[in-house]
Amino acid sequence: xxxxxxxxxxxxxxxxxxxGDEIDEIFRRADRLHRRRIHALIxxxxxxxxxxxxxxxxxxxxLMPTASRTGPAASPRVAARSTxxxxxxxxxxxxxxxxxxxxxxxxxxxxxxxxxRGNGWRQYSVTDQDGTPRGTVAVAxxxxxxxxxxxxxxxxxxCATVEWAPAGVExxxxxxxxxxxxxxxxxxxxxxxxxxxxxxxATGERGGADAAAGKPGLTGAQIEQVAxxxxxxxxxxxxxxxxxxxxxxxxxxxxxxPSEND
Amino acid sequence: xxxxxxxxxxYVTSRLPSLRRSAFLMCGDWDLATExxxxxLARVVDGTRRGAVADADVYAYADLMEACRRRNRRRExxxxxxxxxxxxxxxxxxxxxxxxKLAPRCRAVLVLRHWDGFDVDAVGAMLDLDDERVDAYERxxxxxxxxxxxxxxxxxxx
Numbered sequence: 457x458x459x460x461x462x463x464x465x466x467x468x469x470x471x472x473x474x475x476g477d478e479i480d481e482i483f484r485r486a487d488r489l490h491r492r493r494i495h496a497l498i499x500x501x502x503x504x505x506x507x508x509x510x511x512x513x514x515x516x517x518x519l520m521p522t523a524s525r526t527g528p529a530a531s532p533r534v535a536a537r538s539t540x541x542x543x544x545x546x547x548x549x550x551x552x553x554x555x556x557x558x559x560x561x562x563x564x565x566x567x568x569x570x571x572x573r574g575n576g577w578r579q580y581s582v583t584d585q586d587g588t589p590r591g592t593v594a595v596a597x598x599x600x601x602x603x604x605x606x607x608x609x610x611x612x613x614x615c616a617t618v619e620w621a622p623a624g625v626e627x628x629x630x631x632x633x634x635x636x637x638x639x640x641x642x643x644x645x646x647x648x649x650x651x652x653x654x655x656x657x658a659t660g661e662r663g664g665a666d667a668a669a670g671k672p673g674l675t676g677a678q679i680e681q682v683a684x685x686x687x688x689x690x691x692x693x694x695x696x697x698x699x700x701x702x703x704x705x706x707x708x709x710x711x712x713x714p715s716e717n718d
Numbered sequence: 719x720x721x722x723x724x725x726x727x728x729y730v731t732s733r734l735p736s737l738r739r740s741a742f743l744m745c746g747d748w749d750l751a752t753e754x755x756x757x758x759l760a761r762v763v764d765g766t767r768r769g770a771v772a773d774a775d776v777y778a779y780a781d782l783m784e785a786c787r788r789r790n791r792r793r794e795x796x797x798x799x800x801x802x803x804x805x806x807x808x809x810x811x812x813x814x815x816x817x818x819k820l821a822p823r824c825r826a827v828l829v830l831r832h833w834d835g836f837d838v839d840a841v842g843a844m845l846d847l848d849d850e851r852v853d854a855y856e857r858x859x860x861x862x863x864x865x866x867x868x869x870x871x872x873x874x875x876x
Contacts, residue, residue, distance in 0.1 A: 460832070461828060461832040461833075461860070461863070462832050462833055462835075464809075464813050465743060465813065465829075465832070465833050467809060467810045467813070468743065468810040468813050468814055469739055469742065469743075470810060471748075472738075472739065472742070472748065473748050473752070475734060475735065475738075478734060478752065478755075478756055479727065479730055479731055479734065481756055482730055482734075482756050482759045482760050482763060483723075483726075483727070483730075483760075483763060485756060485757065485760030486760040486761075486763035486764040486767070488760075489760060489761065489764040490764055490767070493764075
Protein backbone atom coordinates (compact mmCIF):
# COMPACT_ATOMS: atom_id res chain seq x y z
CA UNK A 457 0.00 0.00 0.00
CA UNK A 458 1.21 3.48 -0.73
CA UNK A 459 0.65 4.63 2.88
CA UNK A 460 0.15 2.79 6.12
CA UNK A 461 -3.36 1.50 6.68
CA UNK A 462 -3.55 3.11 10.11
CA UNK A 463 -3.12 6.55 8.56
CA UNK A 464 -5.87 5.83 6.08
CA UNK A 465 -8.16 4.67 8.87
CA UNK A 466 -7.59 7.83 10.93
CA UNK A 467 -9.52 9.87 8.42
CA UNK A 468 -12.31 7.38 8.34
CA UNK A 469 -13.00 8.08 11.99
CA UNK A 470 -13.66 11.79 11.40
CA UNK A 471 -17.09 12.69 12.73
CA UNK A 472 -16.86 10.34 15.69
CA UNK A 473 -19.66 11.21 18.14
CA UNK A 474 -18.73 12.32 21.65
CA UNK A 475 -19.01 9.87 24.50
CA GLY A 476 -21.97 10.72 26.74
CA ASP A 477 -23.25 8.59 29.62
CA GLU A 478 -22.09 5.35 28.03
CA ILE A 479 -19.94 4.49 31.05
CA ASP A 480 -22.92 4.53 33.45
CA GLU A 481 -25.02 2.67 30.93
CA ILE A 482 -22.35 -0.05 30.73
CA PHE A 483 -22.45 -0.57 34.50
CA ARG A 484 -26.24 -0.56 34.52
CA ARG A 485 -26.16 -3.26 31.84
CA ALA A 486 -23.64 -5.26 33.85
CA ASP A 487 -25.94 -5.10 36.88
CA ARG A 488 -28.86 -6.28 34.73
CA LEU A 489 -26.76 -9.19 33.44
CA HIS A 490 -25.92 -10.11 37.03
CA ARG A 491 -29.56 -10.01 38.13
CA ARG A 492 -30.61 -12.03 35.08
CA ARG A 493 -28.02 -14.68 35.89
CA ILE A 494 -29.22 -14.90 39.50
CA HIS A 495 -32.80 -15.28 38.33
CA ALA A 496 -31.74 -17.93 35.81
CA LEU A 497 -29.89 -19.80 38.55
CA ILE A 498 -32.91 -19.68 40.85
CA UNK A 499 -35.24 -20.76 38.06
CA UNK A 500 -32.86 -23.57 37.13
CA UNK A 501 -32.69 -24.72 40.76
CA UNK A 502 -36.46 -24.67 41.04
CA UNK A 503 -36.75 -26.60 37.78
CA UNK A 504 -34.32 -29.23 39.06
CA UNK A 505 -36.27 -29.53 42.31
CA UNK A 506 -39.52 -29.83 40.36
CA UNK A 507 -38.05 -32.50 38.08
CA UNK A 508 -36.73 -34.46 41.07
CA UNK A 509 -40.10 -34.19 42.83
CA UNK A 510 -41.95 -35.28 39.69
CA UNK A 511 -39.57 -38.18 39.15
CA UNK A 512 -39.94 -39.21 42.78
CA UNK A 513 -43.71 -39.05 42.54
CA UNK A 514 -43.71 -41.02 39.29
CA UNK A 515 -41.41 -43.66 40.73
CA UNK A 516 -43.44 -43.89 43.92
CA UNK A 517 -46.74 -44.19 42.12
CA UNK A 518 -45.24 -46.75 39.72
CA LEU A 519 -43.65 -48.93 42.35
CA MET A 520 -46.41 -48.57 44.96
CA PRO A 521 -49.59 -48.13 42.94
CA THR A 522 -52.00 -49.66 45.43
CA ALA A 523 -51.89 -47.03 48.11
CA SER A 524 -52.87 -44.22 45.80
CA ARG A 525 -55.49 -46.09 43.79
CA THR A 526 -57.54 -47.44 46.65
CA GLY A 527 -59.94 -44.78 47.79
CA PRO A 528 -61.98 -44.85 50.96
CA ALA A 529 -65.15 -45.53 48.97
CA ALA A 530 -63.73 -48.59 47.25
CA SER A 531 -65.74 -51.76 47.61
CA PRO A 532 -64.42 -54.47 49.94
CA ARG A 533 -63.71 -56.67 46.92
CA VAL A 534 -61.62 -53.99 45.23
CA ALA A 535 -59.88 -53.19 48.50
CA ALA A 536 -58.98 -56.83 48.98
CA ARG A 537 -57.73 -56.98 45.43
CA SER A 538 -55.55 -53.91 45.62
CA THR A 539 -53.99 -54.31 49.06
CA UNK A 540 -52.25 -57.66 49.09
CA UNK A 541 -50.12 -58.39 52.09
CA UNK A 542 -46.40 -58.37 51.44
CA UNK A 543 -45.05 -61.65 50.15
CA UNK A 544 -43.31 -63.44 53.06
CA UNK A 545 -40.13 -65.32 52.60
CA UNK A 546 -40.69 -68.92 51.58
CA UNK A 547 -37.65 -69.73 53.68
CA UNK A 548 -39.36 -68.40 56.80
CA UNK A 549 -42.54 -70.34 55.94
CA UNK A 550 -41.71 -73.79 54.48
CA UNK A 551 -45.41 -74.52 53.90
CA UNK A 552 -45.65 -71.47 51.71
CA UNK A 553 -42.47 -72.60 50.01
CA UNK A 554 -44.28 -75.75 48.85
CA UNK A 555 -47.46 -74.02 47.76
CA UNK A 556 -46.01 -70.95 46.08
CA UNK A 557 -44.45 -72.72 43.04
CA UNK A 558 -47.79 -74.30 42.16
CA UNK A 559 -49.67 -71.04 42.47
CA UNK A 560 -47.03 -69.05 40.66
CA UNK A 561 -47.19 -71.56 37.81
CA UNK A 562 -50.81 -70.52 37.35
CA UNK A 563 -49.72 -66.88 37.29
CA UNK A 564 -51.37 -66.37 40.67
CA UNK A 565 -50.04 -65.12 43.97
CA UNK A 566 -50.32 -66.65 47.41
CA UNK A 567 -49.75 -64.85 50.66
CA UNK A 568 -50.68 -65.34 54.33
CA UNK A 569 -54.28 -64.55 55.20
CA UNK A 570 -54.74 -63.06 58.66
CA UNK A 571 -54.94 -64.74 61.09
CA UNK A 572 -52.30 -66.50 59.13
CA ARG A 573 -50.82 -69.17 61.36
CA GLY A 574 -51.00 -70.94 64.67
CA ASN A 575 -49.94 -74.16 66.33
CA GLY A 576 -50.33 -76.75 63.57
CA TRP A 577 -52.08 -74.66 60.98
CA ARG A 578 -51.49 -72.09 58.24
CA GLN A 579 -53.90 -70.07 56.16
CA TYR A 580 -53.27 -68.26 52.86
CA SER A 581 -55.09 -66.13 50.30
CA VAL A 582 -54.71 -66.55 46.56
CA THR A 583 -55.13 -63.81 43.98
CA ASP A 584 -54.71 -63.90 40.23
CA GLN A 585 -52.36 -61.62 38.32
CA ASP A 586 -55.00 -58.88 38.21
CA GLY A 587 -55.35 -58.99 41.97
CA THR A 588 -58.74 -60.70 41.83
CA PRO A 589 -59.22 -62.94 44.91
CA ARG A 590 -59.12 -66.66 44.09
CA GLY A 591 -60.06 -68.00 47.46
CA THR A 592 -58.07 -69.40 50.33
CA VAL A 593 -55.77 -72.30 51.09
CA ALA A 594 -55.85 -73.83 54.58
CA VAL A 595 -53.55 -76.52 55.85
CA ALA A 596 -53.34 -78.18 59.25
CA UNK A 597 -51.38 -81.03 60.78
CA UNK A 598 -52.80 -83.40 63.37
CA UNK A 599 -51.28 -86.03 65.60
CA UNK A 600 -53.80 -88.74 64.84
CA UNK A 601 -51.81 -91.71 66.04
CA UNK A 602 -52.08 -95.18 64.55
CA UNK A 603 -55.63 -95.40 63.44
CA UNK A 604 -57.57 -92.87 61.46
CA UNK A 605 -60.98 -93.29 59.99
CA UNK A 606 -61.04 -91.15 56.87
CA UNK A 607 -64.51 -89.63 56.93
CA UNK A 608 -67.22 -90.07 54.33
CA UNK A 609 -69.40 -87.03 54.22
CA UNK A 610 -72.46 -88.86 53.00
CA UNK A 611 -72.12 -91.57 55.65
CA UNK A 612 -70.82 -90.12 58.91
CA UNK A 613 -70.18 -93.49 60.55
CA UNK A 614 -68.26 -95.10 57.73
CA CYS A 615 -64.59 -94.84 56.78
CA ALA A 616 -63.50 -93.94 53.27
CA THR A 617 -61.35 -96.23 51.19
CA VAL A 618 -57.86 -94.83 51.16
CA GLU A 619 -55.39 -94.51 48.33
CA TRP A 620 -51.64 -94.80 48.72
CA ALA A 621 -48.90 -92.45 47.77
CA PRO A 622 -45.27 -93.53 47.30
CA ALA A 623 -44.04 -91.68 50.39
CA GLY A 624 -45.84 -94.09 52.70
CA VAL A 625 -48.84 -91.86 52.86
CA GLU A 626 -52.46 -92.91 52.80
CA UNK A 627 -54.94 -90.36 51.70
CA UNK A 628 -58.42 -89.52 50.59
CA UNK A 629 -59.24 -86.76 48.21
CA UNK A 630 -62.40 -84.73 48.65
CA UNK A 631 -63.51 -82.45 45.84
CA UNK A 632 -66.84 -80.69 45.96
CA UNK A 633 -67.80 -78.32 43.18
CA UNK A 634 -71.54 -78.79 43.44
CA UNK A 635 -71.95 -75.61 45.45
CA UNK A 636 -70.76 -72.89 43.06
CA UNK A 637 -70.49 -70.49 45.96
CA UNK A 638 -68.13 -72.69 47.95
CA UNK A 639 -66.11 -74.95 45.70
CA UNK A 640 -63.62 -77.05 47.61
CA UNK A 641 -60.58 -79.17 46.80
CA UNK A 642 -59.37 -81.01 49.89
CA UNK A 643 -57.09 -83.91 50.64
CA UNK A 644 -56.55 -85.61 53.99
CA UNK A 645 -53.30 -87.53 54.10
CA UNK A 646 -51.73 -89.58 56.90
CA UNK A 647 -48.09 -90.56 57.08
CA UNK A 648 -47.76 -94.03 58.44
CA UNK A 649 -44.26 -93.57 59.87
CA UNK A 650 -45.31 -91.05 62.53
CA UNK A 651 -49.09 -91.08 62.41
CA UNK A 652 -49.35 -87.44 61.57
CA UNK A 653 -52.19 -86.34 59.37
CA UNK A 654 -52.37 -83.41 57.01
CA UNK A 655 -55.55 -81.67 55.92
CA UNK A 656 -55.03 -79.41 52.94
CA UNK A 657 -57.94 -77.51 51.47
CA ALA A 658 -58.29 -74.91 48.71
CA THR A 659 -61.60 -73.10 48.49
CA GLY A 660 -62.84 -70.69 45.86
CA GLU A 661 -63.84 -67.13 46.53
CA ARG A 662 -67.37 -66.91 47.73
CA GLY A 663 -69.89 -64.52 46.25
CA GLY A 664 -68.58 -64.76 42.68
CA ALA A 665 -70.86 -64.11 39.75
CA ASP A 666 -70.59 -67.65 38.38
CA ALA A 667 -68.94 -71.02 38.87
CA ALA A 668 -65.75 -69.95 37.08
CA ALA A 669 -65.33 -67.00 39.42
CA GLY A 670 -65.64 -69.32 42.41
CA LYS A 671 -63.00 -71.86 41.35
CA PRO A 672 -60.25 -72.42 43.91
CA GLY A 673 -56.77 -71.15 43.25
CA LEU A 674 -55.38 -74.72 43.24
CA THR A 675 -56.80 -77.77 41.48
CA GLY A 676 -57.74 -80.96 43.26
CA ALA A 677 -54.75 -82.69 41.68
CA GLN A 678 -52.38 -80.04 42.97
CA ILE A 679 -53.82 -80.28 46.45
CA GLU A 680 -53.40 -84.03 46.36
CA GLN A 681 -49.86 -83.78 45.05
CA VAL A 682 -48.73 -81.42 47.82
CA ALA A 683 -50.59 -83.19 50.60
CA UNK A 684 -49.23 -86.63 49.77
CA UNK A 685 -45.69 -85.69 48.79
CA UNK A 686 -44.31 -86.06 52.31
CA UNK A 687 -42.59 -82.72 52.41
CA UNK A 688 -45.65 -80.91 53.72
CA UNK A 689 -45.48 -82.99 56.91
CA UNK A 690 -41.91 -81.82 57.46
CA UNK A 691 -42.82 -78.21 56.77
CA UNK A 692 -44.50 -78.09 60.17
CA UNK A 693 -42.65 -78.19 63.44
CA UNK A 694 -42.39 -81.58 65.14
CA UNK A 695 -44.53 -80.50 68.06
CA UNK A 696 -47.21 -78.73 66.06
CA UNK A 697 -50.66 -80.26 66.38
CA UNK A 698 -54.02 -78.84 65.55
CA UNK A 699 -55.52 -81.12 68.18
CA UNK A 700 -53.34 -79.36 70.72
CA UNK A 701 -54.24 -76.75 73.35
CA UNK A 702 -55.04 -74.00 70.86
CA UNK A 703 -57.04 -76.17 68.52
CA UNK A 704 -59.93 -73.73 68.61
CA UNK A 705 -58.02 -71.44 66.29
CA UNK A 706 -57.55 -74.09 63.59
CA UNK A 707 -59.33 -73.34 60.33
CA UNK A 708 -62.58 -75.12 59.60
CA UNK A 709 -62.31 -77.73 56.87
CA UNK A 710 -65.04 -78.91 54.59
CA UNK A 711 -64.21 -82.42 55.75
CA UNK A 712 -62.88 -82.20 59.31
CA UNK A 713 -60.20 -84.60 60.48
CA PRO A 714 -61.76 -86.73 63.17
CA SER A 715 -60.01 -86.84 66.49
CA GLU A 716 -59.69 -89.97 68.64
CA ASN A 717 -62.52 -88.62 70.77
CA ASP A 718 -64.95 -88.37 67.89
CA UNK B 719 -16.21 -4.20 46.09
CA UNK B 720 -16.27 -0.47 45.45
CA UNK B 721 -12.49 -0.56 45.02
CA UNK B 722 -12.91 -3.23 42.36
CA UNK B 723 -15.61 -1.16 40.70
CA UNK B 724 -13.36 1.88 40.66
CA UNK B 725 -10.71 -0.12 38.83
CA UNK B 726 -13.33 -1.44 36.43
CA UNK B 727 -14.70 2.03 35.80
CA UNK B 728 -11.19 3.25 35.04
CA TYR B 729 -10.66 0.36 32.65
CA VAL B 730 -13.99 0.93 30.92
CA THR B 731 -13.34 4.65 30.60
CA SER B 732 -9.95 4.06 29.04
CA ARG B 733 -11.07 1.31 26.63
CA LEU B 734 -14.46 2.57 25.50
CA PRO B 735 -13.21 5.00 22.80
CA SER B 736 -10.78 2.59 21.16
CA LEU B 737 -13.23 -0.31 21.30
CA ARG B 738 -15.98 1.83 19.77
CA ARG B 739 -13.68 2.94 16.92
CA SER B 740 -12.73 -0.66 16.20
CA ALA B 741 -16.40 -1.57 16.20
CA PHE B 742 -17.12 1.28 13.80
CA LEU B 743 -14.40 0.10 11.44
CA MET B 744 -15.99 -3.33 11.56
CA CYS B 745 -19.63 -2.27 11.05
CA GLY B 746 -19.53 1.27 9.56
CA ASP B 747 -22.31 2.55 11.85
CA TRP B 748 -21.53 4.75 14.88
CA ASP B 749 -24.82 3.97 16.66
CA LEU B 750 -24.41 0.27 16.15
CA ALA B 751 -20.74 0.51 17.16
CA THR B 752 -21.76 2.27 20.39
CA GLU B 753 -24.44 -0.32 21.13
CA UNK B 754 -22.09 -3.26 20.49
CA UNK B 755 -19.32 -1.70 22.57
CA UNK B 756 -21.59 -1.01 25.53
CA UNK B 757 -22.90 -4.57 25.49
CA UNK B 758 -19.37 -5.94 25.18
CA LEU B 759 -18.00 -3.88 28.06
CA ALA B 760 -21.03 -4.76 30.23
CA ARG B 761 -20.13 -8.42 29.75
CA VAL B 762 -16.50 -7.63 30.58
CA VAL B 763 -17.58 -5.88 33.81
CA ASP B 764 -19.93 -8.71 34.75
CA GLY B 765 -17.33 -11.36 33.94
CA THR B 766 -14.60 -9.55 35.83
CA ARG B 767 -16.78 -9.21 38.93
CA ARG B 768 -17.35 -12.97 38.80
CA GLY B 769 -13.65 -13.59 38.31
CA ALA B 770 -14.32 -15.20 34.95
CA VAL B 771 -12.10 -12.89 32.89
CA ALA B 772 -8.37 -13.63 32.81
CA ASP B 773 -7.29 -10.96 30.29
CA ALA B 774 -9.80 -8.16 29.94
CA ASP B 775 -8.40 -6.88 26.62
CA VAL B 776 -8.42 -10.28 24.96
CA TYR B 777 -11.90 -10.97 26.34
CA ALA B 778 -13.25 -7.57 25.25
CA TYR B 779 -11.85 -7.54 21.71
CA ALA B 780 -12.72 -11.17 21.10
CA ASP B 781 -16.29 -10.55 22.27
CA LEU B 782 -16.58 -7.35 20.23
CA MET B 783 -15.23 -8.88 17.02
CA GLU B 784 -17.60 -11.82 17.35
CA ALA B 785 -20.54 -9.47 17.94
CA CYS B 786 -19.55 -7.41 14.88
CA ARG B 787 -19.19 -10.55 12.77
CA ARG B 788 -22.70 -11.62 13.71
CA ARG B 789 -24.16 -8.16 13.02
CA ASN B 790 -22.26 -7.88 9.74
CA ARG B 791 -24.56 -10.41 8.13
CA ARG B 792 -27.39 -7.92 8.39
CA ARG B 793 -25.39 -4.86 7.30
CA GLU B 794 -27.17 -2.75 4.65
CA UNK B 795 -25.00 0.37 4.45
CA UNK B 796 -21.29 0.89 3.99
CA UNK B 797 -21.28 3.90 6.27
CA UNK B 798 -23.81 5.45 8.65
CA UNK B 799 -22.70 8.79 10.09
CA UNK B 800 -23.47 9.80 13.62
CA UNK B 801 -26.41 12.16 14.09
CA UNK B 802 -25.28 15.76 13.67
CA UNK B 803 -21.90 14.79 12.27
CA UNK B 804 -20.32 16.86 9.54
CA UNK B 805 -19.69 15.42 6.10
CA UNK B 806 -17.11 12.75 5.59
CA UNK B 807 -14.42 12.85 2.95
CA UNK B 808 -14.96 10.75 -0.14
CA UNK B 809 -11.61 9.07 0.50
CA UNK B 810 -12.89 7.82 3.86
CA UNK B 811 -15.99 6.38 2.22
CA UNK B 812 -13.74 4.58 -0.26
CA UNK B 813 -11.62 3.09 2.52
CA UNK B 814 -14.67 1.97 4.48
CA UNK B 815 -16.23 0.53 1.36
CA UNK B 816 -13.06 -1.39 0.52
CA UNK B 817 -12.77 -2.57 4.12
CA UNK B 818 -16.31 -3.85 4.12
CA LYS B 819 -15.80 -5.81 0.97
CA LEU B 820 -13.33 -7.99 2.84
CA ALA B 821 -14.38 -11.12 4.69
CA PRO B 822 -15.27 -10.31 8.34
CA ARG B 823 -12.38 -12.29 9.78
CA CYS B 824 -9.91 -10.73 7.32
CA ARG B 825 -11.26 -7.27 8.22
CA ALA B 826 -10.96 -8.05 11.91
CA VAL B 827 -7.30 -9.01 11.49
CA LEU B 828 -6.54 -5.74 9.68
CA VAL B 829 -8.40 -3.63 12.28
CA LEU B 830 -6.76 -5.35 15.25
CA ARG B 831 -3.29 -5.35 13.72
CA HIS B 832 -3.19 -1.97 11.95
CA TRP B 833 -5.61 0.17 13.96
CA ASP B 834 -5.44 -1.26 17.49
CA GLY B 835 -1.81 -2.27 17.10
CA PHE B 836 -2.00 -5.73 18.67
CA ASP B 837 0.71 -8.23 17.84
CA VAL B 838 0.09 -11.46 15.97
CA ASP B 839 -0.14 -13.58 19.14
CA ALA B 840 -2.77 -11.33 20.72
CA VAL B 841 -4.82 -11.18 17.52
CA GLY B 842 -4.64 -14.98 17.28
CA ALA B 843 -5.93 -15.27 20.83
CA MET B 844 -8.74 -12.81 20.18
CA LEU B 845 -9.91 -14.44 16.98
CA ASP B 846 -9.05 -18.01 17.95
CA LEU B 847 -6.56 -18.35 15.11
CA ASP B 848 -2.97 -19.62 15.03
CA ASP B 849 -0.18 -17.22 14.05
CA GLU B 850 0.12 -18.53 10.48
CA ARG B 851 -3.55 -17.97 9.84
CA VAL B 852 -3.32 -14.42 11.22
CA ASP B 853 -0.38 -13.70 8.91
CA ALA B 854 -2.20 -15.21 5.97
CA TYR B 855 -5.34 -13.18 6.65
CA GLU B 856 -3.29 -10.03 7.03
CA ARG B 857 -1.37 -10.47 3.77
CA UNK B 858 -4.50 -11.36 1.85
CA UNK B 859 -6.45 -8.51 3.42
CA UNK B 860 -3.83 -5.87 2.67
CA UNK B 861 -3.46 -7.05 -0.95
CA UNK B 862 -7.20 -7.08 -1.47
CA UNK B 863 -7.65 -3.70 0.19
CA UNK B 864 -4.92 -2.14 -1.97
CA UNK B 865 -6.48 -3.53 -5.11
CA UNK B 866 -9.98 -2.39 -4.09
CA UNK B 867 -8.73 1.12 -3.31
CA UNK B 868 -6.83 1.33 -6.61
CA UNK B 869 -9.94 0.22 -8.49
CA UNK B 870 -12.10 2.75 -6.66
CA UNK B 871 -9.69 5.61 -7.29
CA UNK B 872 -9.49 4.73 -10.95
CA UNK B 873 -13.24 4.70 -11.19
CA UNK B 874 -13.49 8.07 -9.41
CA UNK B 875 -10.84 9.62 -11.69
CA UNK B 876 -12.85 8.85 -14.84
